[in-house]
Amino acid sequence: MDTTICAISTAVGTGAISIIRISGKEAINIVNSIFSGVNLTKVKSHTIHYGFIVENNNKIDEVLITIMKSPKTYTTEDIVEINCHGGISTTNKVLEILLNKGCKLAEPGEFTKRAFLNSRIDLLKAEAISDIINSETEKARKLAINQIEGKLSEKINNIRKNIIEIQASIEVNIDYPEYEDIEIMTNQNLLPNLDKILFYINELILESENGKLIKNGIDIVILGKPNVGKSSILNTLLEEDKAIVTDIPGTTRDIIEGKINLNGILLNIIDTAGLRYTTDFVEKIGVQKSLDTSEKADLIIYVIDNTITDLSEDIKKIKELKHKKIIIFVNKNDISSKNNFDEFNNYNIVMGNTISKNGLNELKNKIIEMFNINYLDTKDYSYLSSARQISLTKKAKTAIENAISNLNEGVSIDMVTIDLKECYETLGEIIGAVYKDDLIDEMFSRFCLGK
Numbered sequence: 001m002d003t004t005i006c007a008i009s010t011a012v013g014t015g016a017i018s019i020i021r022i023s024g025k026e027a028i029n030i031v032n033s034i035f036s037g038v039n040l041t042k043v044k045s046h047t048i049h050y051g052f053i054v055e056n057n058n059k060i061d062e063v064l065i066t067i068m069k070s071p072k073t074y075t076t077e078d079i080v081e082i083n084c085h086g087g088i089s090t091t092n093k094v095l096e097i098l099l100n101k102g103c104k105l106a107e108p109g110e111f112t113k114r115a116f117l118n119s120r121i122d123l124l125k126a127e128a129i130s131d132i133i134n135s136e137t138e139k140a141r142k143l144a145i146n147q148i149e150g151k152l153s154e155k156i157n158n159i160r161k162n163i164i165e166i167q168a169s170i171e172v173n174i175d176y177p178e179y180e181d182i183e184i185m186t187n188q189n190l191l192p193n194l195d196k197i198l199f200y201i202n203e204l205i206l207e208s209e210n211g212k213l214i215k216n217g218i219d220i221v222i223l224g225k226p227n228v229g230k231s232s233i234l235n236t237l238l239e240e241d242k243a244i245v246t247d248i249p250g251t252t253r254d255i256i257e258g259k260i261n262l263n264g265i266l267l268n269i270i271d272t273a274g275l276r277y278t279t280d281f282v283e284k285i286g287v288q289k290s291l292d293t294s295e296k297a298d299l300i301i302y303v304i305d306n307t308i309t310d311l312s313e314d315i316k317k318i319k320e321l322k323h324k325k326i327i328i329f330v331n332k333n334d335i336s337s338k339n340n341f342d343e344f345n346n347y348n349i350v351m352g353n354t355i356s357k358n359g360l361n362e363l364k365n366k367i368i369e370m371f372n373i374n375y376l377d378t379k380d381y382s383y384l385s386s387a388r389q390i391s392l393t394k395k396a397k398t399a400i401e402n403a404i405s406n407l408n409e410g411v412s413i414d415m416v417t418i419d420l421k422e423c424y425e426t427l428g429e430i431i432g433a434v435y436k437d438d439l440i441d442e443m444f445s446r447f448c449l450g451k
């Protein structure tokens with residue numbers, strides 16, 4: 001934190017402008033020593049200055065320099081941003097000069113990490129900054145901006161405040177039992193308060209399903225026997241000839257992915273190799289990959305050929321997938337068939353074909369219905385969304401459940417404070433009120449360079 005760090009904050013490549021960001025005690029002095037405009041150490045905060053970056057009297061680039069003095073900056077430290085001409089050579093040259101002058105190259109996410117360590121933002125807000133950069137849909141952007149604004153932090157802080165109030169009333173009872181005007185805490189009058197906390201935590205966990213959906217989208221795997229039209233379905237959904245389609249069974253060997261936006265939710269659609277017994281070495285690997293990928297999917301679109309005569313293998317496979325969300329898509333219904341598919345009456349089933357695209361809208365509507373996608377439109381988004389946040393909330397839930405079951409078993413109320421403290425601290429870890437250094441390092445290392 002004592003060092004002055006610098007990094008290219010814009011994407012590397014050719015563009016009109018590149019921004020190099022410098023943060024730390026020496027930021028203004030260092031940039032001033034390589035700048036040929038006004039004396040930057042004398043200018044007001046939050047101002048922009050025109051001039052040249054120079055090295056040994058050679059002009060390197062014509063730039064605009066933004067000066068932002070501590071504490072009202074991204075990191076709370078002095079920050080200088082150099083707007084130079086875009087392009088790899090100029091930007092790298094300016095960066096190289098800064099490094100020679102004593103700046104340290106920032107690690108990925110180090111600016112945001114400093115903002116967190118200097119208490120300008122909590123951990124939820126820091127995570128949301130990475131989320132907003134990576135958001136691919138309008139809904140994901142909204143979720144992230146609400147988190148940056150602090151809506152989720154507020155929810156967590158309110159639960160923590162409730163816990164503190166309960167802790168305080170228990171402690172008053174223990175420390176001053178002789179006072180007559182304080183409410184006596186018994187196991188029975190404590191229970192409704194703890195139930196309320198459990199209710200709030202449960203709500204956070206339930207709603208996190210929405211958060212995950214908005215942030216990560218839905219992973220959909222198209223599965224089925226060879227030649228049933230899986231790749232054709234992928235291509236039709238993507239409106240692009242992404243996968244090779246032929247009438248030769250076993251055409252697709254590897255997984256092929258594409259994304260579409262369905263009412264604001266990203267569908268990550270994965271086409272796979274057709275399932276069949278094969279002695280072909282490469283195809284065998286492909287079939288195994290299909291099965292492994294489908295295990296991780298949020299939804300399986302299981303494709304069956306409308307004209308098939310023997311359904312036994314499909315029935316067997318679908319039964320094996322009963323722990324997964326599944327839609328059966330009966331493809332090629334442009335060709336007549338005697339099948340009525342009654343054996344799949346208990347499943348979500350859609351009939352269609354990729355030639356006239358019949359059934360594909362129905363397929364999309366089924367996905368909307370199964371994942372409540374339209375319902376998400378009406379809500380104010382402040383959901384937990386990362387695995388870190390969700391697993392900590394589940395840990396907090398276990399702590400409060402322990403407190404409740406201890407109370408029910410008649411354990412003395414002072415023992416309950418141990419579980420309450422655990423719950424409070426675990427919720428604190430979510431916002432970063434309590435944190436471990438290695439966890440923080442790991443989290444920020446996943447950020448972009450220069451952020």
Ligand SMILES: Nc1nc2c(ncn2[C@@H]2O[C@H](COP(=O)(O)OP(=O)(O)OP(=O)(O)O)[C@@H](O)[C@H]2O)c(=O)[nH]1
Nearest residue numbers: 226227228229230231232247250251252274353354
């Ligand atoms: N009549 C008809 N033919 C289709 C339809 N969809 C796909 N086909 C044809 O079926 C054949 C196989 O299509 P693919 O999309 O390659 O099938 P696949 O399931 O990906 O096959 P593998 O990659 O071998 O597992 C091709 O000749 C397609 O043109 C459809 O709805 N109706």
Ligand SMILES: [Mg+2]
Nearest residue numbers: 230231251252
């Ligand atoms: Mg295929």
